[in-house]
Amino acid sequence: MPPPQFLELDDIHKRFAGVHALRGVDLSIREGEVHCLAGENGSGKSTLIKVIAGVHPPEEGRVRIGGSDLDPVTPLESIRRGVQVIYQDFSLFPNLSVAENLALNNEVEQGRRIVRWSRIRATAREALARIRRELPLHRPVGELPVADRQLVAIARALLHDARLVIMDEPTTALTQREVENLFTVIENLRAEGIAILFVSHKLREVLRISERLTILRNGSKVAEGPTTDFDERSITEAMTGRSVRDEKFHYTAGPGARPPVLEVEGLGRPPAYRGVSFRVDPGEIVGITGLLGSGRTELALGLFGLLPAREGSVRLDGQPLRIRSVEEALAAGIAYVPEDRLTEGLFLEQSIHRNIIASILPELAGRFGFLDFARARREVEEWIRDFGIATPNAEVPAQSLSGGNQQRVLLARWLARTPRVLVLNGPTVGVDVGSKEAIHQRLRALAAEGMAVLLLSDDLPEVVSNCNRVLLLREGRLAAEFDESVTEETLNAHFAETAGTAGV
Amino acid sequence: MGRLLRQHEFYVAVILVGFSLLVGLVNPAFFSLWNLFALLKSSAVIGIFSLGLLLVLISGEIDISFPAIGVVALYLTNLFFSGIDYEGTVLLPFLMAAGIGVLLGSINAFVIARFQLPTLIVSLGTLSAFQGFILTFVDTRIINRLSDPMIDYSRSKALSFGGEGGPVYSIHTSVLVFLLLAVVTWILLRYTTLGRGVYALGGDRQATRRAGFRIWKIETFIYLYVGFLAGIAGLIHSAHVRSGNPFDLVGTELNVLAAVVLGGARIGGGRGTVLGTVLGVLLITVMNNSLILLGIPSYWQRFVTGMVLIVAVVLPQVRHLRSPQPA
Ligand SMILES: Nc1ncnc2c1ncn2[C@@H]1O[C@H](COP(=O)(O)OP(=O)(O)OP(=O)(O)O)[C@@H](O)[C@H]1O
Numbered sequence A: 001m002p003p004p005q006f007l008e009l010d011d012i013h014k015r016f017a018g019v020h021a022l023r024g025v026d027l028s029i030r031e032g033e034v035h036c037l038a039g040e041n042g043s044g045k046s047t048l049i050k051v052i053a054g055v056h057p058p059e060e061g062r063v064r065i066g067g068s069d070l071d072p073v074t075p076l077e078s079i080r081r082g083v084q085v086i087y088q089d090f091s092l093f094p095n096l097s098v099a100e101n102l103a104l105n106n107e108v109e110q111g112r113r114i115v116r117w118s119r120i121r122a123t124a125r126e127a128l129a130r131i132r133r134e135l136p137l138h139r140p141v142g143e144l145p146v147a148d149r150q151l152v153a154i155a156r157a158l159l160h161d162a163r164l165v166i167m168d169e170p171t172t173a174l175t176q177r178e179v180e181n182l183f184t185v186i187e188n189l190r191a192e193g194i195a196i197l198f199v200s201h202k203l204r205e206v207l208r209i210s211e212r213l214t215i216l217r218n219g220s221k222v223a224e225g226p227t228t229d230f231d232e233r234s235i236t237e238a239m240t241g242r243s244v245r246d247e248k249f250h251y252t253a254g255p256g257a258r259p260p261v262l263e264v265e266g267l268g269r270p271p272a273y274r275g276v277s278f279r280v281d282p283g284e285i286v287g288i289t290g291l292l293g294s295g296r297t298e299l300a301l302g303l304f305g306l307l308p309a310r311e312g313s314v315r316l317d318g319q320p321l322r323i324r325s326v327e328e329a330l331a332a333g334i335a336y337v338p339e340d341r342l343t344e345g346l347f348l349e350q351s352i353h354r355n356i357i358a359s360i361l362p363e364l365a366g367r368f369g370f371l372d373f374a375r376a377r378r379e380v381e382e383w384i385r386d387f388g389i390a391t392p393n394a395e396v397p398a399q400s401l402s403g404g405n406q407q408r409v410l411l412a413r414w415l416a417r418t419p420r421v422l423v424l425n426g427p428t429v430g431v432d433v434g435s436k437e438a439i440h441q442r443l444r445a446l447a448a449e450g451m452a453v454l455l456l457s458d459d460l461p462e463v464v465s466n467c468n469r470v471l472l473l474r475e476g477r478l479a480a481e482f483d484e485s486v487t488e489e490t491l492n493a494h495f496a497e498t499a500g501t502a503g504v
Numbered sequence B: 001m002g003r004l005l006r007q008h009e010f011y012v013a014v015i016l017v018g019f020s021l022l023v024g025l026v027n028p029a030f031f032s033l034w035n036l037f038a039l040l041k042s043s044a045v046i047g048i049f050s051l052g053l054l055l056v057l058i059s060g061e062i063d064i065s066f067p068a069i070g071v072v073a074l075y076l077t078n079l080f081f082s083g084i085d086y087e088g089t090v091l092l093p094f095l096m097a098a099g100i101g102v103l104l105g106s107i108n109a110f111v112i113a114r115f116q117l118p119t120l121i122v123s124l125g126t127l128s129a130f131q132g133f134i135l136t137f138v139d140t141r142i143i144n145r146l147s148d149p150m151i152d153y154s155r156s157k158a159l160s161f162g163g164e165g166g167p168v169y170s171i172h173t174s175v176l177v178f179l180l181l182a183v184v185t186w187i188l189l190r191y192t193t194l195g196r197g198v199y200a201l202g203g204d205r206q207a208t209r210r211a212g213f214r215i216w217k218i219e220t221f222i223y224l225y226v227g228f229l230a231g232i233a234g235l236i237h238s239a240h241v242r243s244g245n246p247f248d249l250v251g252t253e254l255n256v257l258a259a260v261v262l263g264g265a266r267i268g269g270g271r272g273t274v275l276g277t278v279l280g281v282l283l284i285t286v287m288n289n290s291l292i293l294l295g296i297p298s299y300w301q302r303f304v305t306g307m308v309l310i311v312a313v314v315l316p317q318v319r320h321l322r323s324p325q326p327a
């Protein structure tokens, strides 16, 4: 006999001003089931999760958790019945310590009025033990790197009486090794009878970890069933309603030797990275990959002047260039799309319009410094169309967009500058397959126009299919270079080697 | 030791001691027990106000209406008790002042929590509304004769020693009240879930809601508590100056804000401690009272307080901007 249903959603509807985000969605999850929710950006996945969590009560439909209806659906009631959510933005308190972040929700849930710090620390240790990680309990969470912040969010959700853990894109900020770690945890939870609802854009992960699958498109459920009934192609087709191919990128050096756009010689900022040398020719897309802590992000920040390099030299179009600040990088034509769109890139409360034109304000300013509003509006409309940003209009605040659409806004902002060198750090993190392809096409088109593209990513399929050369960073040094014939298997083997030498 | 050096409170204490030494060097009268105890007494009113403002700042807002709450409380309370020639315990006037404070605080709380408005804007309105209410509907005259229990309170001491031919040194009861309220506030912030909710709210509003807190409850509590403290502070002020003046107190917001910010509370929310606030209050009090000892004209006070406030806000920001961004 199969285990009983833990969660049942029936004909859920949810509208936001002008957007019908959920249109009669059904979903059911049994106890101990690992269930995956897939769908394009803006298809309503996060909204559905918020309905279950009681953050957005549904306008129509029934929510049944643990055998009885919730009426009304409130966050507290949902938590009481054992639902724990890891949000895309982690929902942590940056000003509070790791220990308190781990324990606070639990304290509130249990209706405690008095805080005993020994209990808080004990709870925190227990939470970390479940993900088999050590983190400094006293450190404010805001001081932790993104990956650790996410670990805190995950550990917190696993505490105590959780019977359904919902993870909204939990793996986007994790490296492969950390993903493996998470999957181990998920397996353990399943064995304990705890159900998991999992949102991911990485289809390979979806196929590997989940037992059942629900696919949303435009706020409606379009497919559902055991994962074994699906493969990457059929999931993609159900999500997009068409078939998508991501072809491999081929670089052809143009006729006649063109000088390299970017030459980097012995660049370093010890201890993060040192002695890094490479060049990028016009039209190339060069991939840089490496595990967390390999110096990848620091290198990117160095090229963009955020953490200026201390050693070595950079030449742009043959001219020596010193990058000591972001202004200098921008003036020279270097643009950077950061890894963590939520904290580094977007003005979440500002409109999409403002977010996109933020980087090209000087160009848009006409004589006397007045903004050319008509032109700005035209440009913004163009970007929204080109990138397929799903929004009623350009004036809504960026934070009302789905995660993937926020990422597209960020990309649009930097591409609007038409830079000479484009440095992208994890450009398609959290972006669905359909628009991933659109972004990749866009990068290839830009490369073809002669822009130098540096793609930093640990999404190996992305690196392999889009780069004509791949550099591997290891502990701050260039460890290997591959040409376009590189495969995921080769890169994976090198990663494994890195992990081995690092002794982890 | 490393941990100590990272604490904001440590630096405030160092500055406090350093500044005191400087003043004492110029004018040794500063270090007389008499002067130190007088300073403590005059820090009580600002101090009690500061405890309330601390909660507001931690929650990520700014309130400036509390002096007006203090004024209403002190005026109505004194008007009533002098009017009936009250003779009983001083606890009753304190209860009434605190009650009036809570009532006015509930007006702030209602508007802020119900309509989700920024406190600064709301309190700008209630500041003049509260004081205006007294001036328009009650009276504009200064109450010169306080009731006997209030007069007794104004002379009361928590602790005194010396005597036997020598001078008598005493610590005023208000200092004890301030200390007591500081301890209560400290316990509240550190050892109650509600108090942690105030920090949570200042850290991330959305996450607070998701954690299961009722935000309106936290906010309501904050503004009731601010009102409670403001009522008490107002009454104590009237005892110190032995009159009920409806034009007093409004204008001290700047000092109080400076004290709390100096003490390490961050504008923008999420950070601040009672210990830091108490140190900040002492620092502001010493500065305000010592400019005279240093021979600086007293009208410089507002200027200096303003500058100190700016420095206190700018310094942590500089440190923040300098530290490398987490990659
Ligand atoms: N608070 C809000 N106000 C207005 N519209 C919203 C709000 N939240 C979501 N939406 C809209 O609802 C739709 C569904 O968004 P949702 O965040 O659920 O998508 P998603 O499937 O999680 O996408 P992604 O993969 O990009 O995270 C989108 O069109 C989004 O713009």
Ligand SMILES: [Mg+2]
Binding pocket: A045, A046, A047, A088, A168, A402, A403, A404
């Ligand atoms: Mg989402």
